[in-house]
Amino acid sequence: MKAYALFFMLVLQASFAQKEVKHVVYFETDEYSIVETERYRLLLFLQEIEGIDIEKISIYGFCDDRGSDSYNLKLSQQRADAIKEVFSNNEITESLITNVDGKGEVLLKIVKEDDVQKIRGLNRKVEIIVAPYDPPRPKVVRKNTTDKLLSKRLKVGDKIVLENLLFQTGYSYLIEDSKGKLDNIVEALQKRPDVYFSIEGHVCCTNGDRDAIDRKTNIRNLSFARAKYIYDYFVSKGIDKDRMRYVGLRRRYPLGGLPENDRRVEIRVTKILDK
Structure with missing residues (x-):
């Protein structure tokens, strides 16, 4: 029964x-x-x-x-x-x-x-x-995870999407399941102290290249706030501040497809020290 x-x-x-x-x-x-x-x-x-x-x-x-x-x-x-x-x-x-x-x-x-x-x-x-929508849409799957890409040969200008980091819609913080994945990226960056980089935040779905509003602050700087969130997290885990900067790129570079593709943060290599 x-x-x-x-x-x-x-x-x-x-x-x-x-x-x-x-x-x-x-x-x-x-x-x-x-x-x-x-x-x-x-x-x-x-x-x-x-x-x-x-x-x-x-x-x-x-x-x-x-x-x-x-x-x-x-x-x-x-x-x-x-x-x-x-x-x-x-x-x-x-x-x-x-x-x-x-x-x-x-x-x-x-x-x-x-x-x-x-x-x-x-x-x-x-x-x-x-x-x-029913049935649910398939999720985007890529072959290389971010930490594996960071272990490969890199050059200045390379961009790496921080995979599987899902932001809460309208906010600059990650959903709970993504925080463990961010720790994997921290570990990979700690193994590559020669890599200097820019943290670039993006948003989806706004008109043109406008930024979205951060619901927490009610300020139209969500892409910037997301990049700073990642920057602050890296700093808290011991990544040298001198290796990185952060910037919000609004919706200038949409990837298309599912909204979460554009609700993202990327790392762009700015310098590689000679070993």
């Missing part, structure tokens, strides 16, 4: 995982800027969907029943665009956002006079629909 109950719960969890996830952002009258309370709720929602393998995201803007059709259509589109910008600033890849549409006004239903303002407030909104 217990085994059957466990099986039933697993089936329910699996079916729930495949359902669409929805969120609503509300706006003030005649405004498309996001108020702080709604922005905070939206950022919490972005954290909630980090573990979802997303197939597509739809963003739909709406207005209340006041104003002309053309005005409401424009305002609803501006609200949808404002939400899309938050997604882009927080490293949600734009290729997943398949719809960003302003739908205009939501007609006022017949309600009691006392409820009119409440209904209008609920109609000034953007609806976000996140559809999960």
Whole structure:
């Protein structure tokens, strides 16, 4: 009986995982800027969907029943665009956002006079629909790990992607499973004191070559913050400061493919001492 109950719960969890996830952002009258309370709720929602393998995201803007059709259509589109910008600033890849549409006004239903303002407030909104992807996409696999590459013959200008270091979306710190892999890289660098290098941070999914916003500080310098995170970790493990520097390269050099390919840090060899 217990085994059957466990099986039933697993089936329910699996079916729930495949359902669409929805969120609503509300706006003030005649405004498309996001108020702080709604922005905070939206950022919490972005954290909630980090573990979802997303197939597509739809963003739909709406207005209340006041104003002309053309005005409401424009305002609803501006609200949808404002939400899309938050997604882009927080490293949600734009290729997943398949719809960003302003739908205009939501007609006022017949309600009691006392409820009119409440209904209008609920109609000034953007609806976000996140559809999960099934089956999951394959992960990128490369033949050489970072520590093996560091043991090979290197020359000035060589770039090495720090493999399997996954950053928390929107933040400059690594997920827990990646910290052990970073220690392997430290060990490899300790064996190569002749290699001087630059630590180069990158982000995914922003417009053009803009940097993303670091959710911890609310500053648009996430690629820089990620590079400094790695630098500080290396220093804490005894890597000589004189061997390295750090820089944020924003989204100047996207690799494409999965978002985590661009949510990365690279080492670029700047000098090799004669042995």
